Amino acid sequence: MTQNIIELSAAELAQKLAEREVTSVQAVEAHLERIAATDGRPVEADNPYAGKTGLNAFLHVNTEEALSVAAEVDAARESGEDLPELAGVPIAVKDLIVTKGQPTTAASKMLEGWMSPYDGTVTQRLRAARMPMLGKTNLDEFAMGSTTEHSAYGVTRNPWDLTRIPGGSGGGSAAAVTAFQAPLALGTDTGGSIRQPAAVTGSVGVKPTYGSVSRYGVIAMASSLDQVGPCSRTVLDAALLHEVVGGHDPQDSTSLTDPATGFASAARAGAAEGGLKGLRVGVVKELTGEGFQAGVEQRFREAVDLLRSAGAEVVEVETPNFRYALGAYYLIMSSEVSSNLAKYDGVRFGRRTLPTDGNLTIERVMGATRAAGFGAEVKRRTILGTYALSAGYYDAYYGSAQKVRTLVQRDFNAAFEKCDVLISPTAPTTAFPIGSVDEHADPMQMYLNDVATIPTNLAGVPAISLPAGLAPEDGLPVGVQFMAPAREDARLYCAGAGLEALLTQANGGPIWKDLPDVVTAVNNLPGTTSAVATEGAAK
Amino acid sequence: MSADILSFEEAMENFDPVLGFEVHVELNTKTKMFDAAPNAFGDQPNTNTTPVSLGLPGVLPVVNKKAVESAVRLGLALNCSIAPVSHFARKNYFYPDTPKNFQTSQYDEPIAFDGEITVELEDGTPFTIEIERAHMEEDAGKLTHKGGATGRIQGAEFSLVDYNRAGVPLIEIVTKPIVGAGDRAPELARVYVAAIREIVKNLGISDARMERGNVRCDANVSLMPKGSTTFGTRSETKNVNSLRAVERAVRYEIQRHAAVLTAGDAIVQETRHWHEDTRSTTSGRPKSDADDYRYFPEPDLVPVVPDPEWVEQLRAELPEPPSERRKKLKAEWGYSDQEFRDVVNAGVLDEIEATIAAGATAGAARKWWMGEIARLANVRGTEIAELGVTPEHVVEIESLIGAKTINDKIAKQVIGHIADGEGSPAQVVEARSLAVVSDDGVLLTAIDDAMAQMPDVVAKVQAGKVQAVGALIGPVMKATKGQADAGRVRELILEKLGIN
Incomplete structure (x- = not known):
């Protein structure tokens, strides 16, 4: 029974809950058990920074509240109350989104132990949808990174191969849905933080149109780029979750006024027979070839062929300014980071570190707090952004980057005159081994992971990543990405669900039929066996 | 250096x-x-x-x-x-x-x-x-x-x-x-x-x-x-x-x-x-x-x-600009150029307008705001508007004077006490017993004393030098601590001396 529940998609689980085949309490318990069996125990009892022995996808597990919300939903259903579609379906939340009653850390020592006194808009919407929150998922500190190696609380492991990274920054949410710890999760995507983890874990991730989902209560990394979005195993599930959290929010000035609807029906239409007929798909010339792993290219080409065979019109489009996108992104993002993270100074909330000697002036306390509270990648980007905004450099750096941003938007506009959606690989490679990129020596190597995802953030347009199979050379998941014009998120769900159906048919099942047994793999991790085995035995 | x-x-x-x-x-x-x-x-x-x-x-x-x-x-x-x-x-x-x-x-x-x-x-x-x-x-x-x-x-x-x-x-x-x-x-x-x-x-x-x-x-x-x-x-x-x-x-x-x-x-x-x-x-x-x-x-x-x-x-709904408003008020109040500039420079335009609106004459409003209140603010080193005296206070003082409850001299004292936070004019007058002495008996006693001390003055007045009566009024005012109505004192003295 347990095994069955966790393998259900959110849509399927919602169906079974509605038909009272399963209760929400059972669903929450099954996922909590799975988390216990796969996430591991603290490596060092008194040291949260050492991480956990298993996947380490969760920074906080919200057992009590999740069970009580589930029980309320079950009772409401018993009494015949009208419930929202996903009521009772559990969800994990990236620990960048503030939640009343649970800690919010942004995976930083800076916010260790901080409890938000308020709920973010998306958190409120999950509560209104009566979805039990299983807990908060791991990420790179303040969402800065592509591996979760920059979490202050230990790296999250990729369920496909525990020695590899799950992508980042939203590696925790992606690993959680991939490893059946949760059917759904929320992520945030500033330069690919939802989509790149989805790609390297073989799951689905959507970056909605900028302004489609409220950012109120989402700890800001780069305000003009950040966007909340769904993580799931199926395209339809992502669409259902997008409908729950999306829509106008007066507390976010950049929020679009149009309601977010029609995503699930678009997904269903796309998956239906002939759903892709006549869809004009543009292959982005600049996002293939050099720098892309052979197996990634291969699966990508096969996916394009499948689309063509299903009646889609495939054309090639050129986006000449995409080559400047990465540079522009790192200037704009780091500039906004330097300002957004200034509030973490030890004065009002979170960590306060006093200097060990000398006077306790405010400057020195702020300095000591920031020195102790922030990790290396946060400091690097803060320094880079501070420099880029400095008098005398602003025009050359921030100013130029904003011009590139406009040029990238123009490239998208021109491309979308020729096609309905664009397609590219999501990430240049499959998941690489933990610790294999020395980003201190060469941060650009890590930043290059985001080369295909960044243009959409710069332009504010939506994109979806979905699994395209396993790379032949390493057996690891490959992601493909559809991009659509702003406010045309529905097209993504249509095209994504269509391709998902074609791939499932071609491969004889969903990608996770090949997922190794995560519980066994976790138990077999060197040096961690006993702790997890004990946990397992106790259940 | x-x-x-x-x-x-x-x-x-x-x-x-x-x-x-x-x-x-x-x-x-x-x-x-x-x-x-x-x-x-x-x-x-x-x-x-x-x-x-x-x-x-x-x-x-x-x-x-x-x-x-x-x-x-x-x-x-x-x-x-x-x-x-x-x-x-x-x-x-x-x-x-x-x-x-x-x-x-x-x-x-x-x-x-x-x-x-x-x-x-x-x-x-x-x-x-x-x-x-x-x-x-x-x-x-x-x-x-x-x-x-x-x-x-x-x-x-x-x-x-x-x-x-x-x-x-x-x-x-x-x-x-x-x-x-x-x-x-x-x-x-x-x-x-x-x-x-x-x-x-x-x-x-x-x-x-x-x-x-x-x-x-x-x-x-x-x-x-x-x-x-x-x-x-x-x-x-x-x-x-x-x-x-x-x-x-x-x-x-x-x-x-x-x-x-x-x-x-x-x-x-x-x-x-x-x-x-x-x-x-x-x-x-x-x-x-x-x-x-x-x-x-x-x-x-x-x-x-x-x-x-x-x-x-x-733009269409903007209120009248202050300069236009000033032109209008100056005409309404009938102040001279100099008088009006002084009012503006003293920063009491609003106060005077409110005082007039509350019932005082333009002349009385100017007299108090530009007179005792301004003097007091200057002495105390504060802005007139911050002194604590309101347009309503001024109107009340005017009506107390009109009713002969107080005179101008007492009114000045009252203003000082208002600025000290002692309450409205009526409260100050009551609490400090500042009302004009209107009891003729009290006045007549004081008049008798004064006449007894200054028989030469009495003689002058009786001889027809009515203006000499002022010398008798002074001691009476002094004896009543300024709380007497000088006009009434004069009347009583002349009555007493049989001069009408």
Whole structure:
């Protein structure tokens, strides 16, 4: 029974809950058990920074509240109350989104132990949808990174191969849905933080149109780029979750006024027979070839062929300014980071570190707090952004980057005159081994992971990543990405669900039929066996 | 070594002052600039806050529409152009009174720009001041430094911060450099700030109480040698918070600059602080290129795009400008040019208008506000409006005089007691037993005493020198501590002597 529940998609689980085949309490318990069996125990009892022995996808597990919300939903259903579609379906939340009653850390020592006194808009919407929150998922500190190696609380492991990274920054949410710890999760995507983890874990991730989902209560990394979005195993599930959290929010000035609807029906239409007929798909010339792993290219080409065979019109489009996108992104993002993270100074909330000697002036306390509270990648980007905004450099750096941003938007506009959606690989490679990129020596190597995802953030347009199979050379998941014009998120769900159906048919099942047994793999991790085995035995 | 300051006259012989003002006006909107926290003065520290005004993780600002409306109306009243599109920017600096460690402010694209206002100097000479811009921003919190001797940050053991003021909407009005004021520069400074205060009060967009910091002036002063047109290095004197202080601070800075320049030294471009107690300024932090606020467009806010029709509607609905209003009031009240200018310069136009509206004659209103009340304010070193005497008090005093309960002399005492917080005129008269002695018996006794002591005067009066009666009235008034009605005393004496 347990095994069955966790393998259900959110849509399927919602169906079974509605038909009272399963209760929400059972669903929450099954996922909590799975988390216990796969996430591991603290490596060092008194040291949260050492991480956990298993996947380490969760920074906080919200057992009590999740069970009580589930029980309320079950009772409401018993009494015949009208419930929202996903009521009772559990969800994990990236620990960048503030939640009343649970800690919010942004995976930083800076916010260790901080409890938000308020709920973010998306958190409120999950509560209104009566979805039990299983807990908060791991990420790179303040969402800065592509591996979760920059979490202050230990790296999250990729369920496909525990020695590899799950992508980042939203590696925790992606690993959680991939490893059946949760059917759904929320992520945030500033330069690919939802989509790149989805790609390297073989799951689905959507970056909605900028302004489609409220950012109120989402700890800001780069305000003009950040966007909340769904993580799931199926395209339809992502669409259902997008409908729950999306829509106008007066507390976010950049929020679009149009309601977010029609995503699930678009997904269903796309998956239906002939759903892709006549869809004009543009292959982005600049996002293939050099720098892309052979197996990634291969699966990508096969996916394009499948689309063509299903009646889609495939054309090639050129986006000449995409080559400047990465540079522009790192200037704009780091500039906004330097300002957004200034509030973490030890004065009002979170960590306060006093200097060990000398006077306790405010400057020195702020300095000591920031020195102790922030990790290396946060400091690097803060320094880079501070420099880029400095008098005398602003025009050359921030100013130029904003011009590139406009040029990238123009490239998208021109491309979308020729096609309905664009397609590219999501990430240049499959998941690489933990610790294999020395980003201190060469941060650009890590930043290059985001080369295909960044243009959409710069332009504010939506994109979806979905699994395209396993790379032949390493057996690891490959992601493909559809991009659509702003406010045309529905097209993504249509095209994504269509391709998902074609791939499932071609491969004889969903990608996770090949997922190794995560519980066994976790138990077999060197040096961690006993702790997890004990946990397992106790259940 | 040169003297710290030169005399103002000497300074004026050799230099021409150039002024510039940044006036911050706190708006009286119900809520703050970017969130729903109440905008209120004087509450318990840190109670008027929300996660947004505390800058907690994850929060976002939303622009207060009423504040935009106030900014547009002020821009129009200052004869500015209203920007069809304006933006907010972030001014980044670390300081604990700023919850986000940046201030959200308009930078290179203010909502209002290129305006001008004409102010009147004390003698009625008009002077036009060009307005560079008026832009929206948020106020910072309030720091209180504890444990130091001076209440200043230097030497303090710790500091307290109150975020009630953090995020309160401000409009900053920046002038273009003002040249040509000559030796009237200090006076111009005062009348300019008074004019701004009057304008925002007239628009109803600010409580405009300088003592509460609703209107704060930063005064920039520089000197150029007479005949030169090249501006000198300026100093910026911060937060000069009364009209008198503005005038004095500008005068002081002119004298200080002149002394420094005359000695052949260079003016340091810096922020200075005005001290009312010593009536001098001291150096704050040097202002230089080291202040790099790393401005960039605020990504959490969308541009402010006021609908042109709405702007035109606001323009049409603007109240009568203060100068027009003054013209009208002068005619209504029948004051002479000089009388009216004095009233304006004393800053009691509103008080007199309210006093007349409450029932007093124009003459009586002027007599009290420009007479005893003004004298008392001067003696006590405060603004007339801050003395605590209200238009209603003045009307009440007038009616007490009319009813012969008190006389003019007692009324003056009553005003002093009102200013001491002893209550309304009637309460003061009652509590202090100041009512005129109207009991003829008491008066007659005093008259008998006086006549007994001055038989020669009595004889003179009886001989027909009626005007000599004054010598008898004096002692009677003295005996009744001034609480007698002199007219009635005269009547009684003449009656007693059989003269009618």
